[in-house]
Every structure is written in C-alpha cells, then in structure tokens.
Amino acid sequence: MQNTIKYIHQHLIKNGKTVSTAESCTGGILSGILTQLSGSSQYFILGVTTYSNRAKVSILKIPASIINKKGAVSKDIACLMAKNIRQIAKTDFGIGITGIAGPTRATQDKPIGTVFIALADKSKTICKKFTFQGNRASIRKESALKSLQLLKQILNKKVGP
C-alpha cells in the first residue's frame, strides 16, 4: 500500500491535481490514508464519511428517492457520492465508496463484502463492484486499498474516466 500512496502523492503534487472522498462503509479510513504523508494538504481538500442516509442527502445532495429506490449500497449511490463530492469540494477527482462491511445488513442480492467504488473526474464517472472476503476490519481495509489502486490506475490512464 505504501508504494501506491507514494505514487498517488507524487503524481498529484507534480500535476497540481486534487482529490476528495465520500465514504460510507470505510468510515474515513481512505481519507486517513490519503492524508498520511506530509504535503498531502496540497491535493487532499475534503473527505466526508456520510454514514447515515440523512448525511448522504444533506451533505452530498443525493436525492432520498434514489437511495430509497436503489438502496444506499448500490452502483448509483457510489457514482453520486463520487460525482457530488468532486463538485462540492471542487477537486479534479472524487471517490465514492459504499458497501456492506458486516457482520450484519447482508441481503440476498448483496452479501457481506459487497462494495461499490466509484471514481469521478470532470468528464466521466466509473464504478466497480467488488465482493471482498473476510471480516469487517479486513473488508473495510480492502475497500480503501482498492480505491487507492483504482485512483492510481486512473492517474496512470490505465482505466477510465
């Protein structure tokens, strides 16, 4: 993980790019990692942990009707988290994470470890679905780590957006 965060750190500073995060199941772990290195204030502008649906509505301006229709753990919500935090924080990149870290709240469609990670830039938003194994702590950690890897790939232009 340290190599990934160092790469992101150097790339964002070198290119004058900024990032913001909207987390749910990871609870702030991703923003904690993105601010690990001295100088991260040059690119990390804002992180929010919208743990409640109420916060997703009031802070991230996600319509309650979409949360009710699609579920808080869904591709649509992850995409809106990424898009909206990017706009709110006025950053180049926005990351959204929503998932089921467990051990409760699994559904038939969405077992424990189901996590949606979205990345938005000015032109596109991509979202990937993962099913992580393990316990609550490892699912949360894996989700944050995977987000960093996706950001690195995007900075590398290996995937969209």
Added chain:
Amino acid sequence: MQNTIKYIHQHLIKNGKTVSTAESCTGGILSGILTQLSGSSQYFILGVTTYSNRAKVSILKIPASIINKKGAVSKDIACLMAKNIRQIAKTDFGIGITGIAGPTRATQDKPIGTVFIALADKSKTICKKFTFQGNRASIRKESALKSLQLLKQILNKKVGP
C-alpha cells in the same frame, strides 16, 4: 483503545445518543475508529475531514476572517469545528480536531504535535490543547485516541460539557 471504543459504543447505543466529527490533522482516523464496530451506524452520523481552509469555510461554515485571525490550528477553530459539525449533523455530540502533525508547518508558538481537541454538546463546548511527541503517524494516532478518551469522560460526566 479497544476498551474505550467499546465503552463509547455501548454508552451511545444504550442512551440513544449520536456523534459527528470534524477532523483536520487526523484526516479521518477518528471517524474510522468510531465506525469500527458493527452497529456504529446507530450513533455515528457524519464525519468530515476538512483538510483545506476552503473546506472549513464551505462545509463547516467557519468564517474565513476567524481562520485568518486565529489560524487554522487554534482553540477557536477547534471549538467552531465541534460546534458546527454538531449542528450540521444534528447530533448530540460534535468533536473537532485541528493540529500540526508535522514534520512541516511548525511555528514558534505552535510546535509540531500541537493539537486542539474540542467537544460540543447542546449547552457547552470545551477545548483542550495538547502537545504530542513523536512523528506524524504517532501524533495523528494519539490525537484520535485522546479524542476518544475525552468523549468517554464526557459520557461519564467526568468533565464538561
């Protein structure tokens, strides 16, 4: 730390109380810890990592004039972070943390490790100043841990508010 978080978890659930966080130097580590346990969504509503002054102004509604006058790392800003996040998230308790995790940005008045931690409830806001030793990682971790201990004390009614 695990005993402290378990105590907070049980106390908040038992008493139907909620909490929100506004972090700067800790970068989301505190919200990450407060969401460690399954069921934390019953009390953890919203966490923000307002790493930039811009985010402190736009998200936490802290006047730029006060940041300019007092400095982002100050008792006044920690208090406003705690008070304002509590109001924004509509929670019983709000926690604000701002400090210098280093290794840069120390001033003559504020050496590396200077951290202000504030706790607000509906009637009062208290703020404590700490000077933690160690490196960036340990200062950030200590700051989050101390915040948890303060919250525990307040839940225990050992200190104000």
